[in-house]
Amino acid sequence: MQRGIAGIAGIALVQVLLIVAVLSILALYFTQSARNQVHNATLMVDKAQAYVELHNAQANVLYALLTEQKDPEQANKNNQSNNVLTNNWNFHGAPFSYNQQVTVTLQDLRGLLNLHYPNKQRLRQLLTYSGLNDYDAQLTSQQIIDWQNLDTRSDYLPSNITARHAAIHDISELKHLGLKSDQLNALQANTTQYKKGAFNPMNAPNSLLNALLSSDVAAHVIMLRNTKHLTVQEFAQVTGFSESEDIILYPSNLFKVTLQAHVGDASIQKVIYYHLQPTGKPVVNIVAVKAQ
Numbered sequence: 001m002q003r004g005i006a007g008i009a010g011i012a013l014v015q016v017l018l019i020v021a022v023l024s025i026l027a028l029y030f031t032q033s034a035r036n037q038v039h040n041a042t043l044m045v046d047k048a049q050a051y052v053e054l055h056n057a058q059a060n061v062l063y064a065l066l067t068e069q070k071d072p073e074q075a076n077k078n079n080q081s082n083n084v085l086t087n088n089w090n091f092h093g094a095p096f097s098y099n100q101q102v103t104v105t106l107q108d109l110r111g112l113l114n115l116h117y118p119n120k121q122r123l124r125q126l127l128t129y130s131g132l133n134d135y136d137a138q139l140t141s142q143q144i145i146d147w148q149n150l151d152t153r154s155d156y157l158p159s160n161i162t163a164r165h166a167a168i169h170d171i172s173e174l175k176h177l178g179l180k181s182d183q184l185n186a187l188q189a190n191t192t193q194y195k196k197g198a199f200n201p202m203n204a205p206n207s208l209l210n211a212l213l214s215s216d217v218a219a220h221v222i223m224l225r226n227t228k229h230l231t232v233q234e235f236a237q238v239t240g241f242s243e244s245e246d247i248i249l250y251p252s253n254l255f256k257v258t259l260q261a262h263v264g265d266a267s268i269q270k271v272i273y274y275h276l277q278p279t280g281k282p283v284v285n286i287v288a289v290k291a292q
Contacts, residue, residue, distance in 0.1 A: 002245040026079045027275035036174065046264035050101065054261040054268060057102040060085060061257060065106075066278055070251045072202065072232060091251050093189075093205040094261075099241035109195040109273075111203030116148060116167045116193055119246070122212060123191075132185035143177050168193060186211075192256070194287050196275050201241045202230070212238055253277065254287075 050275065052085040068086050089109040096103045113122055120141055127137035139156060146154035147163050156247040157163055168174065171188045179187075190208040201212065202225075209218045217238055224230035232249045236242045243249055260269045271285035 019071060024137065042264065046266035047268065050261040050263040050266045053099070053101040053263060054259050054270060057098045057259055058257070058270070058272070060099070061104060061106070061259075062284065064089070064281070065255060066273070072230065072249075072251075091203045093256075093257070096178060096228075098259075101261055101263055103262075104289050105256075105258040105260075107205070107256040107258075108199040108251045109192050109201040109254035109256060110201060111192055111196065111205070111208075112192040112195060113199070113208070114195050115144070115171070115187065115191040116199075117196075118191070119147065120145070122199075126186055126190055126208065127183060127212045129207070131180075131182045139176070139184065140179065144174065147174075158257070183253060194256075195252070195254055197252075198246055199250055200250065200252065201239065202235050202249050202263070203251060204230070208273070249251065262287075269273075 002097065026166070033121070064083070064085050068083070068092070088098075089104070090096065091106050092111055093105055093107040093171075095103050097104045097254055099110070113126065118141070120124045123141040123144070124134075127140050128134060132140060133183065142156045144155075146156050147161075148165070148167055149163065150165055154163060164176075168195075171184060171191070174184060175185065186207065190205055190211070204212070208221055209221055213221070214220075220238060221235065223231065224234065235249065241247055241249070255274045255276070257272045257274060258269065259272075271290040273290070275285040275287050277283055277285070
């Protein structure tokens, strides 16, 4: 009799333990699910706030580009104004803080090499700086030109590569020529397909300056530029670049604007290409929105 009672008690204990285990698992599941839902809700709120911060920065940057002085001589004299944006900005692609949530990068497209009709010497220097030897840099630069050329025949393209015979729309298309990631990254950072006309080396990215100039001259120019003491006269004197049909040492109205917003765990990015015509119609042309 006692053994029967003990057996029943043992079975009951096991059942109770199983029920407790099941309830514990359910409790852990609901707790984890609640945490995930709270995290997702917080992330959505953070992302919405990040979009607000990004669009606010975009509007103010665009307004400043249309209304503020971009002449390097005048900008250096007026860099102690109350406008935090214009005090911090630059047009050579160095990121700067707009506020605690948003980082902005402005690149004057005149400071980049035109990939559709590149200067062969400068393109070759860039490819050499990216790691190619002189022969391969010269061959690759000619292949980039010929691949876009309307001519049906090229002595530089291998027989297994079919030329595009048109201007490229994105750097990634050059993978068809067998370019390695180092060369593609260098072209992505220092060339553009949205620009025509003259080149402004004063607004070239640091990497392009290092490709086109000796290391000591590039370091000197970058130092002066970072401290906002670089003048057109000194730049021309130090580098040998002076204004000509090919070179204009003044910002253009073509800009690549990169906005990066971080709020909590949310992060969003937007890249916009603007063609600005303060006295034209329309005043603002959005050439492209590359990423968001």
